[in-house]
Amino acid sequence: MxxxxxxxxxxxxxxxxxxxxxxxxxxxxxxxxxxxxxxxxxxxxxxxxxxxxxxGAGPLEPLLRQPGVTDVLVNGPGEVRVDRGAGLEPSGVRIDSEDSVRRLAQRLVATGGRRLDDAAPYADVRLPDGTRCHAVLAPIARPGTSISLRVPRRSGFTLDQLREAGTLTRESLELVRLVVGSRLAFLVTGGTGSGKTTLLASLLGAVDEAERIVVVEDASELRPDHPHVVGLEARPPNLEGAGAVVLRDLVRQALRMRPDRLVVGEVRDGAVVDLLAAMNTGHEGGCGTLHANSAADLPARIEALALAAGLGREAAHSQLVSAVDVVLHMVRGRDGRRRLGEVALLDRASDGLARTVTAAAVSIDGELSAGPAAGRLLDLIESRRHR
Structure with missing residues (x-):
């Protein structure tokens, strides 16, 4: 070699x-x-x-085409690692020099319309095939230039397939079906790589075919198996620094497109203010994903994002309680397996701030147990189903 x-x-x-x-x-x-x-x-x-x-993606190209691969990771020169849904594992592919990794990173980013050099040492782009590429040049990245590729699933999972994969149990599958069918507004939370987007896409695939779904995303990842989906994708500025289209603007545009379901792929910034506002204007069944380490962390996460966009603390919590009915929290075990771990409702604490209350918890061995808010969740589902 x-x-x-x-x-x-x-x-x-x-x-x-x-x-x-x-x-x-x-x-x-x-x-x-x-x-x-x-x-x-x-x-x-x-x-x-x-x-x-x-x-193409050079030596990484065969890995991107392998069935089941969700992530391809390059940490400088050496062996490339992949994730097939059970944690990271060696791929058998090596890149032997830092120069080769750097050239590959620069070429991949260039295909997404961005530049990667010492003046702009990191970039996040979507490749023509839908793969999401993030790259950071050395010496900012150690031990060498880092490339992270998130591979989109060519076709979405159904809820039944998620049950077969262990993401859902029989009881939790029926529960999330009721949440979607009742047009409850919900957020899917979880850590990085916990399966938030996969679950949301599957849930959207269970939406009534007569409904129009408008999806807003920073990078196109949601591909629900549904006959009436319109996708809007944000766009970074070009090499001259012009032409950016941000998520907040797209949320406002989506509201003018007669959505039955407004979906924000992942809320990372001030777009949370527009999403909460939209959910509070009669758009039932709205949903999205948001990074949070636990369902209980959701209010604080929303507060931080909203404050950065100029919405005060009390207003952010009030909007959250009014807008979101259910929180579906995804977890990823030490074995790399992703699963739905908790279903929670939002409530207002004695200090007026939002808090989550567990309606159902799923143990690591798949047992579902009722939480304090279980009765209220069933009442909420029943009331919405008869509207």
Whole structure:
């Protein structure tokens, strides 16, 4: 492997001095000029290595196409790791030099219309195939340039498939079906990689086919299996710093599109103010995802995002209690398995601030137990179903 790497670097250097199309013939000429062996096997090995380095995702391309892969992670030179739903594992693919990782990161980001260099050492883009790419150059990233690829599922899971995968139990599946069917407003919370987007997409796939779903996202990830979905995607500024379209503007546009269900893929900023406002203007069944380490952390997380957008603490909590009916909290175990861990309702504490109250908890072995708000959740579902 080391000999091939040395040949590749030498041929790359020679080809750079005389620009032209990458062909096996030019590779063979460069090898001869360097006094290197030019057997067919050597020429093809060097050619394929260079070709992978300038086409698509390079050496990562086969990993992005493997069934079940959700994340591909590069932590500088060395072995690439992947996640197939059970935690990170070695992929068998290596990138041997920091220069190779840096070139790959810059090419991937460029395909998403952004630049990556010492003046702009990090970027987050969506690749043409829908893969989300985040990259940070060394030395900001250690031990080398970091590339994180989130691979979109080509087709969404159904709720029944989530049950088969262990994300839902029989009881929790029926409960979330009732939440969606009753047009309750809900947020899916959880940590990074806990399966928030996967659950939300599956829930949207269970929405009545007569309803119109308008999805607003920073990066297109939600792909519900539903016949009437309109997606709006935010856009970063171009290389000149112009042309940005932010999530907050898209939420306002979505309200003018006659949505039966307004969905915000993931609330990360001041768009939370517009989402809460929308949910408080008669748009039943609105939903979204939000990063929170527990259901109990949701009010504080909403407060922080709302304060940054200029909405006061009391107003943020009041809007939250009025807008959101149910919290579905996803957890990820030490074994890497993602599952629905808690269903909670929002309530107002004695100090007037919002708090979550558990309606149902799902243990690690799949047992569902009723919480203090179980009766109120069932009453809420029943009242909405008969409207």
């Amino acid at each position: 080391g000999d091939v790497t040395a040949l590749v670097e030498e041929v790359r250097s020679r080809l750079a001095r005389s620009p032209g199309d990458l062909t096996p013939h030019r590779v063979a000429e460069a090898l001869r000029a360097a006094g290197r062996p030019v057997g067919d096997a050597t020429v093809l090995a060097v050619y394929e290595s260079l070709r992978r380095d300038v086409v």
